[in-house]
Structures are given as C-alpha cells and as structure tokens.
Amino acid sequence: MDPRSEVLLRQADLFQGSLLLAGLPADDLLGTLKAARGWCWHAGDQAALNARFSERSHFGVEAPEQPFEAAVLFLPKSRDLANYLLNALASRLAGRELYLVGEKRGGIEGAAKQLHAFGKPRKLDSARHCQLWQVTVEHPPVAQPLESLAERFELPLASGPLQIVSLPGVFSHGRLDRGTDLLLEHLDNLPVGRVLDFGCGAGVLGAALKRSYPQSQVTLLDVDAFAVAASRLTLAANGLQAEVICGDGIDAAPRDLDVILSNPPFHTGVHTNYQASENLLKKSAEHLRKGGEMRLVANSFLRYQPLIEGALGNCQVRAEGNGFRIYQATRG
Structure with a gap:
C-alpha cells in the first residue's frame, strides 16, 4: 500500500x-x-x-x-x-x-x-x-479551463518557427529542455516512414519530425494524459497531422517502425524510475523493422549504451554536449 x-x-x-x-x-x-x-x-x-x-x-x-x-x-x-x-x-x-x-x-x-x-x-x-x-471550501473558485493555463513558446527551426503548447504537469513545462534541444540539432538523415516519438511530452520532437519529414507517418506516445493533450495542441497550433496515443510505455506503441526517437523519462513524480526507459531500450527490436533506427538523447551519466547494444547489437554516440549524449543504433 x-x-x-x-x-x-x-x-x-x-x-x-x-x-x-x-x-x-x-x-x-x-x-x-x-x-x-x-x-x-x-x-x-x-x-x-x-x-x-x-x-x-x-x-x-x-x-x-x-x-x-x-x-x-x-x-x-x-x-x-x-x-x-x-x-x-x-x-x-x-x-x-x-x-x-x-x-x-x-x-x-x-x-x-x-x-x-x-x-x-x-x-x-x-x-x-x-x-x-x-x-x-468556503470560497469556491470558478473552474479554470485547462487550455487557459497553457504556456506557449516558439522554436526557431530551419523549416520555420514551431509553436509549442505546454500544459501544467508536462515535462519541461513552458520551456525547451537541454536534452531535447540537443536532439533537435541531430534529426538529419532519418529514415522516412513510420516514426515514433516516445515520451512525447508537449510534442516538441513529434511536431519537429512531422515538419521536417512531412511524408512520414508520425505517432506520439506518452503515459500522461496532460502530455497527450499538450501534444495535440502543439500539432494543431502548427497545422500538423499525427497520431497521438496515451499508453503505458513501449508496449503501447505500434510495431514495424522505421524510427524511434526519444528523450525518455526517468522520473515518476518525485521518485527516480528507469523502468519505462529501460523497457524501451530492451524491447526496441520488437518495434523496429529491419534497418529501422533508434535515436535518443539521455543524461551522460545514464548507462544506456550497453542496453541498446544488447537489444540491437550496435550503438554509437552521435553527439555529446551540456551533460547529454545522443545515441544512435540500427536494427540489423
């Protein structure tokens, strides 16, 4: 209990x-x-x-x-x-x-x-x-519409400014976190096709992907209903179409993917919890098609490379900076 x-x-x-x-x-x-x-x-x-x-x-x-x-x-x-x-x-x-x-x-x-x-x-x-x-409750308030509490900010991308809509409780509410910022700089040369943004938060990566690869079928997945609502608002603010799913971890994701992209979470409330991230890494081969690629960003102190190598047989550090690393691996 x-x-x-x-x-x-x-x-x-x-x-x-x-x-x-x-x-x-x-x-x-x-x-x-x-x-x-x-x-x-x-x-x-x-x-x-x-x-x-x-x-x-x-x-x-x-x-x-x-x-x-x-x-x-x-x-x-x-x-x-x-x-x-x-x-x-x-x-x-x-x-x-x-x-x-x-x-x-x-x-x-x-x-x-x-x-x-x-x-x-x-x-x-x-x-x-x-x-x-x-x-x-002696002084009941007037209920606030959730969307009225949204924080909006703009990302200057090469393809044009991207509007981000964040809601209370969503990861990095109202701002771009350093890990996602680094990964946004390394979205080049991704396979085109079925793409997953795992742990989508406010939809930053998923929206950027759809903007950069409009012919790809993009799915955004998060365990949190507030993140899913924020991602839908972000997509709508940019006139983008993508599937948004609320589900518990990688088991809720589609299979036969060409790309898994993620800034995976490792907190549940105030507690550290690596389960969702480690399940993503261990089960990535089940969701990627042959030749499909996983690209993710993580704090440098997290030992994710051995898990990725164990699942996909290979892993390289594509970039590093500000205490983060970008890992890249391909399913053989």
Whole structure:
C-alpha cells in the first residue's frame, strides 16, 4: 500500500461517503474505500485500477462529471498542476471538504498553503513521511479551463518557427529542455516512414519530425494524459497531422517502425524510475523493422549504451554536449 494511502486509512472514518480520489496510486485504496471513485491521468495506473476495480476510475485531464461529496488530491510533483487540480476540485465542493495528501519530500507543507484560497486549512495527520490536510471550501473558485493555463513558446527551426503548447504537469513545462534541444540539432538523415516519438511530452520532437519529414507517418506516445493533450495542441497550433496515443510505455506503441526517437523519462513524480526507459531500450527490436533506427538523447551519466547494444547489437554516440549524449543504433 502506498504510504499516502496508509495515511488516509488512519482517518478512514472521514472517507466513507461519496469521495473522489484524484491522482490516486494503483494500490488497494479503492478496495478499502468502497464508496470512493478515482480520477487518474497516468495510463499505467489507470490500466491497473481498471483491472482490479472496473468502472471505478475516471481517466483524463478534466474531473469526472459524476457528483462527489468530498475529494482527496494526491499531491503531484508539479506546483502548476496542483493549482489546476485543486481549483477544479474546489469549484465543485462549496461548503464541503477538500483534502490534500502528499509526501514531505514532495513539498506537502508548502503545497498546503494553496488551500488558504478556499478556507482555513488544518493538518489532520503526519505519518509514513506524509501529511494529510483538510479544508472546508468556503470560497469556491470558478473552474479554470485547462487550455487557459497553457504556456506557449516558439522554436526557431530551419523549416520555420514551431509553436509549442505546454500544459501544467508536462515535462519541461513552458520551456525547451537541454536534452531535447540537443536532439533537435541531430534529426538529419532519418529514415522516412513510420516514426515514433516516445515520451512525447508537449510534442516538441513529434511536431519537429512531422515538419521536417512531412511524408512520414508520425505517432506520439506518452503515459500522461496532460502530455497527450499538450501534444495535440502543439500539432494543431502548427497545422500538423499525427497520431497521438496515451499508453503505458513501449508496449503501447505500434510495431514495424522505421524510427524511434526519444528523450525518455526517468522520473515518476518525485521518485527516480528507469523502468519505462529501460523497457524501451530492451524491447526496441520488437518495434523496429529491419534497418529501422533508434535515436535518443539521455543524461551522460545514464548507462544506456550497453542496453541498446544488447537489444540491437550496435550503438554509437552521435553527439555529446551540456551533460547529454545522443545515441544512435540500427536494427540489423
């Protein structure tokens, strides 16, 4: 059981009614709180919850339409995303209870100050290196449309300026990260055909690929529903057409690909998690056609080259700079 869920269950009497659990972990919490429902935006967690608690977890970037009498937000890593989610929940809870739970290392004490906008918060519990806060929503806000919180910026590419639309919670929100910047400089001489942008974030690489290789069929894939929504906005802002998929890792990707391009993630919330990236490297041969190429950027300290060589039989460092390396390999 996730330690945040354990803290909730220490106060289980508070959570017996119609409750929405926003950003809940994929543990047994729904099995214990029988009247609760979930709201999830992580495709892997949603699949696990659906397998165990069918029809009890809503997936997407907006709160479910069904009414709820109280809500718990599991604090996300992003402060911008927390603002959006707290606003969305509080706008539906006039005179009722909103709870916030999170790890101390995740900044729960600072985040609890955000509850002052709705009423007078109080700390209910502190255990398992987590805290649980409660506020009665005396000042319900007007719900903010998600797109109104988008950050927009422009990339000067050789093919012309590319408009990027980023949403709260998306990797490198509102700016171009150094790894992707390096990879954008090395998109030349890629095979034309079926191309995957793995871990697409706001769609920077996928949009740049489609701009540079308009005849290619580009698929953008991310585990996070907010990233998928941002990628669709980025494509639309540039008049580009591509497939966008929300799925849990490389297993959700098409096969028989000509190119896999990625700035792969290695964090889940505040925790380091290499599983998605390592699965991508180990299973790349299953998704690439013969002669297909994988090109990715990663922090120089990550030992990805042996994994790529193990999967594809070859790997070279194409470029290096600012603490990042670009790896290139071809399926023989």
